[in-house]
Amino acid sequence: MSTSDRVELRLTLLNAAIFAVVLTTFAVCVFAVVVDRLNQDTKSDLRQLADAVIASIDFDEDLSRNPASAKPDLIASAMPDSSAKLLNTLKLQWFNYNGKLDVEKGSFFIGSDLRTEEGFQLQKQPRGMIFTKPVSDGGKLLGYVRVAQPLDKLDRTVADLTLGLVLGTVAALFVSGAGVFLIVRQSILPLRRNMQLLRQFTCDASHELRSPITAIRSNSNVALKYAAGMRAGDKEKFEMIDNAGSQMQRLVEGLLVLSQADKPLYQSSPVNLHDVVQEAYRNVAPLAKLKDIDISLDISLDLQVLICPDDLRRIVTNLLENAVRYSDAGGKVIVRTETAKGYVVIKVEDTGVGIATEDLDKVFDRFWRADKTRTNHSDGQGLGLAITKALVQRHGGSISLKSEIGKGSTLTVFLRSAPVAQPLS
Numbered sequence: 001m002s003t004s005d006r007v008e009l010r011l012t013l014l015n016a017a018i019f020a021v022v023l024t025t026f027a028v029c030v031f032a033v034v035v036d037r038l039n040q041d042t043k044s045d046l047r048q049l050a051d052a053v054i055a056s057i058d059f060d061e062d063l064s065r066n067p068a069s070a071k072p073d074l075i076a077s078a079m080p081d082s083s084a085k086l087l088n089t090l091k092l093q094w095f096n097y098n099g100k101l102d103v104e105k106g107s108f109f110i111g112s113d114l115r116t117e118e119g120f121q122l123q124k125q126p127r128g129m130i131f132t133k134p135v136s137d138g139g140k141l142l143g144y145v146r147v148a149q150p151l152d153k154l155d156r157t158v159a160d161l162t163l164g165l166v167l168g169t170v171a172a173l174f175v176s177g178a179g180v181f182l183i184v185r186q187s188i189l190p191l192r193r194n195m196q197l198l199r200q201f202t203c204d205a206s207h208e209l210r211s212p213i214t215a216i217r218s219n220s221n222v223a224l225k226y227a228a229g230m231r232a233g234d235k236e237k238f239e240m241i242d243n244a245g246s247q248m249q250r251l252v253e254g255l256l257v258l259s260q261a262d263k264p265l266y267q268s269s270p271v272n273l274h275d276v277v278q279e280a281y282r283n284v285a286p287l288a289k290l291k292d293i294d295i296s297l298d299i300s301l302d303l304q305v306l307i308c309p310d311d312l313r314r315i316v317t318n319l320l321e322n323a324v325r326y327s328d329a330g331g332k333v334i335v336r337t338e339t340a341k342g343y344v345v346i347k348v349e350d351t352g353v354g355i356a357t358e359d360l361d362k363v364f365d366r367f368w369r370a371d372k373t374r375t376n377h378s379d380g381q382g383l384g385l386a387i388t389k390a391l392v393q394r395h396g397g398s399i400s401l402k403s404e405i406g407k408g409s410t411l412t413v414f415l416r417s418a419p420v421a422q423p424l425s
């Protein structure tokens with residue numbers, strides 16, 4: 001995946017996540033408001049019904065406002081027309097001042113326990129809303145009106161609302177996700193174009209710089225070959241030119257590889273890891289010997305990696321070179337290989353200077369180098385690990401780093417293993 005692909009994916013996911021949060025918050029708010037409104041309406045209906053029932057009760061004056069004289073027929077006729085039709089689904093009850101049920105209408109079942117204070121109750125089975133209101137006259141308690149209504153209709157409305165909101169949110173998420181994807185794709189086009197131009201420029205410039213640098217180096221090499229008749233100062237100058245030329249050559253080659261690492265891959269073939277590690281070892285061995293660093297190889301003979309041979313060579317050499325370069329005299333470097341779930345694992349461990357925890361995520365950045373006073377190395381461009389990571393990712397692998405300052409580092413690379421050819425039986 002190229003850098004611009006990664007930026008595009010990250011922006012799309014970020015925008016989609018923001019949309020998801022906004023839409024979900026909106027849906028939850030709509031749900032809360034509508035359900036609250038429905039509950040309020042139910043309560044207000046019940047309150048009105050209770051008031052209508054109370055207003056309709058005809059008390060017998062002669063019986064000193066005897067609550068027992070409440071007339072059931074009037075209770076029924078007190079209901080509004082629309083509610084009267086629903087009598088079967090409601091419940092109206094009159095309790096006397098002792099809490100004894102005197103009269104009731106409607107078929108909705110509610111428990112017999114009477115709450116004596118005014119208020120609403122939620123009944124679980126069957127689900128319903130109950131409203132109780134004490135009735136008194138001149139401070140004298142006459143009885144209680146209790147009205148109740150099943151909540152199945154309200155529950156159905158809430159279920160429909162939930163379904164509508166969930167489906168609506170999901171549909172809106174899909175539509176907004178597609179929109180976000182298109183917008184991000186459009187807005188990232190200039191970035192893609194600029195990156196492509198930059199890559200092309202880096203590639204062309206590195207390519208063009210190779211010949212003059214090679215010319216400088218070959219001339220300085222020739223001059224150094226015949227340094228016998230030269231003044232000491234001149235020889236030193238030619239050595240400096242050669243040194244600088246060598247650094248520039250590495251830098252230019254590094255930039256060339258990096259500029260091409262994002263390009264789609266055309267050829268990868270099974271490459272024997274053992275052979276490549278041996279080759280890298282031979283390249284690094286002189287430096288290791290010079291620094292008195294012991295390199296040991298613990299590698300299987302038959303592991304095959306699916307990769308371009310040059311890329312694998314660069315990956316292993318960079319890791320091994322770093323392990324030797326950032327270790328002090330007497331240090332140890334171990335290269336191990338193993339397999340894990342379709343991948344070949346290459347581990348390069350050293351007992352070198354290590355990397356500070358806060359720098360661990362910077363080491364793969366281009367041109368990043370640790371503090372010179374700590375690593376004690378001034379050569380190097382800070383491109384090796386950036387190139388290694390780009391090449392590893394180009395071949396569908398991954399790289400990780402563990403390090404402790406003063407103790408050493410372990411770089412682990414996962415690369416796709418090539419399927420082993422089965423012998424013909």
Ligand SMILES: Nc1ncnc2c1ncn2[C@@H]1O[C@H](COP(=O)(O)OP(=O)(O)OP(=O)(O)O)[C@@H](O)[C@H]1O
Pocket residue numbers: 250254318322323326350352353354355363368369370371375379380381382383384385386408409
């Ligand atoms: N094995 C290691 N132990 C300690 N520090 C390391 C190790 N490998 C890398 N580093 C640190 O990470 C930095 C970046 O490494 P990288 O290989 O990218 O560049 P470099 O070695 O400085 O130069 P070059 O481009 O020649 O490889 C190094 O400068 C060094 O500070």
Ligand SMILES: [Mg+2]
Pocket residue numbers: 318321322380383384385
């Ligand atoms: Mg390096």
